[in-house]
Amino acid sequence: MLAVTAVSDVRTVGVVGGSLGGLFQAVALAELGLDVTVWERSAGRPDDRGAGIVLQPSVAWFLSVFCGVDPDRISVPVTHRQFFGRDGRSHHTLMRQRMISWGAIYTSLRDRLDSERYHDGRRVTALTPWPDGVDVHLGEAVHPVDLAIIADGSASRHRGLVAPDGAPRYAGYVAYRGVIDEAELPEELSEVFRDRFSFYDGDRTQFLCYFIPGDFGSTTPGSRRMNWVWYVRADAAGLDRITTDRDGTAHGLSLPPGLMAARVRGELLDRARTSLPEPLRRLVEHTREPFAQAILDGHASRMRRGRTLLTGDAAFVVRPHTAASAEKAAADAIALFTALQQVPSVDAALQAWEKDRLAEGAALYQHGVRLGQRLGLGGPEADPPHRPAPGNAARGGS
Structure with a gap:
C-alpha cells in the first residue's frame, strides 16, 4: 500500500480527457484523497480492438501499485526480436519484453476509478484560470x-491555454495498423510470430508486429490478437486520401477501423504484395479492418500555467518508434503524485513537476525524431505546412 498524505491547498481536481493520460492522473490523485472529476467528450467505453503497446516500466509499476493489477497477467511475453529480410528469411536476437493492449490498460485504470468520478459524453468548452x-x-x-x-x-482543444506553441505537426508519414484474432491466422503463420517481436526495415519504410491480449485480456495462445504497424511515407495529399473514408468523409489525421475506402485498401494490399516479405504480406491480407494514423511531432515549451497542467500527448506528441506514449503519461502522473506528497508548497511542487517532465518530454521528442530519420521516414525538415489536428489520433504505440 502507498503511504499518502493530504495535499494542502488542493482539494478538487478536474481532468479534461478520459483516455489513458487523464486516467493515469485521476487514479493517482484520487489515491492522495483528492476529489477528482474526469470529463471525457466521447460517450461510452471504447472497444479494446485498438493497437498494441509495448509494456514499459512506469506503466507496469502504475498498474501494480495503483490498480492492484499484476501486469504479467494482462500482457503477452516475447522472448526474441525477429528481423526479416526482403526474401522472407529471418534471424533472431534474445530480448525479453511484454506486450499489452490499449484496452487492457484502459480497463485496469477505469475500473479503479469510482464511476461517479468519470463523466463521459461531456465536452469541456472552456477553462478559465484564476489565482488559486x-x-x-x-x-x-x-x-x-x-x-x-x-x-x-x-488533438487537444485546450493546449493553447498553457502552451500556444505546442500544436503538433505532421511528420510526413503514416502508420497503417491492423489487429487480427489469432484464431483467424493459419497455424503455420501464427507459429512464425510466436514469442517474437518482429521487424522489417525496408527502403524508407518499417513494419513491425507482435501478439497482444485478446478479448477480456486473454493471454492464452490461440485467444490473443496479432497487432501490426506499417510506417509508410505520404505527402499531404496522400494523407488526405488515406484518411478519407469509404463514404467520402475526411477524418483529418486518423482513420478508425472499418472505414477504409476500397481504393485505399487496394493500394495497401498492392503495396504489401510488392514490398513486404511473404509472412508480413499475409498479415496485411488477413486483416479485415485496417486503420491508419498520421505520425505527428508535438513539443510544448511549458506544461504549467498557474494551476493548469498539460499531461500525456496534450504536452508532447512523440513518435511511436519510441514506444513511450503510454509510458510518458504514466510517468507524468507518478511524478505529480510524488511532487504533491513531498513538496509542502503546491506551487513549488507544480514547478518542480514541470521542470522534470519538460526535460523528459523533450528528450523523448528528439529521440523519436532521430529514429524516424534513421529509418528514412522523415524529420522536421521534410514537414508539409502545419496542419492542426481536428480530431483524436488513433490510439496505441509501436
Missing part, C-alpha cells in the same frame, strides 16, 4: 476546481 484554481466550463455549467489537468490527447 480554474473554472471548468461545460456549456453553461461551471465547475470550479483547485487544479485542472488537460489530458485530451494530441
Whole structure:
C-alpha cells in the first residue's frame, strides 16, 4: 500500500480527457484523497480492438501499485526480436519484453476509478484560470476546481491555454495498423510470430508486429490478437486520401477501423504484395479492418500555467518508434503524485513537476525524431505546412 498524505491547498481536481493520460492522473490523485472529476467528450467505453503497446516500466509499476493489477497477467511475453529480410528469411536476437493492449490498460485504470468520478459524453468548452484554481466550463455549467489537468490527447482543444506553441505537426508519414484474432491466422503463420517481436526495415519504410491480449485480456495462445504497424511515407495529399473514408468523409489525421475506402485498401494490399516479405504480406491480407494514423511531432515549451497542467500527448506528441506514449503519461502522473506528497508548497511542487517532465518530454521528442530519420521516414525538415489536428489520433504505440 502507498503511504499518502493530504495535499494542502488542493482539494478538487478536474481532468479534461478520459483516455489513458487523464486516467493515469485521476487514479493517482484520487489515491492522495483528492476529489477528482474526469470529463471525457466521447460517450461510452471504447472497444479494446485498438493497437498494441509495448509494456514499459512506469506503466507496469502504475498498474501494480495503483490498480492492484499484476501486469504479467494482462500482457503477452516475447522472448526474441525477429528481423526479416526482403526474401522472407529471418534471424533472431534474445530480448525479453511484454506486450499489452490499449484496452487492457484502459480497463485496469477505469475500473479503479469510482464511476461517479468519470463523466463521459461531456465536452469541456472552456477553462478559465484564476489565482488559486480554474473554472471548468461545460456549456453553461461551471465547475470550479483547485487544479485542472488537460489530458485530451494530441488533438487537444485546450493546449493553447498553457502552451500556444505546442500544436503538433505532421511528420510526413503514416502508420497503417491492423489487429487480427489469432484464431483467424493459419497455424503455420501464427507459429512464425510466436514469442517474437518482429521487424522489417525496408527502403524508407518499417513494419513491425507482435501478439497482444485478446478479448477480456486473454493471454492464452490461440485467444490473443496479432497487432501490426506499417510506417509508410505520404505527402499531404496522400494523407488526405488515406484518411478519407469509404463514404467520402475526411477524418483529418486518423482513420478508425472499418472505414477504409476500397481504393485505399487496394493500394495497401498492392503495396504489401510488392514490398513486404511473404509472412508480413499475409498479415496485411488477413486483416479485415485496417486503420491508419498520421505520425505527428508535438513539443510544448511549458506544461504549467498557474494551476493548469498539460499531461500525456496534450504536452508532447512523440513518435511511436519510441514506444513511450503510454509510458510518458504514466510517468507524468507518478511524478505529480510524488511532487504533491513531498513538496509542502503546491506551487513549488507544480514547478518542480514541470521542470522534470519538460526535460523528459523533450528528450523523448528528439529521440523519436532521430529514429524516424534513421529509418528514412522523415524529420522536421521534410514537414508539409502545419496542419492542426481536428480530431483524436488513433490510439496505441509501436
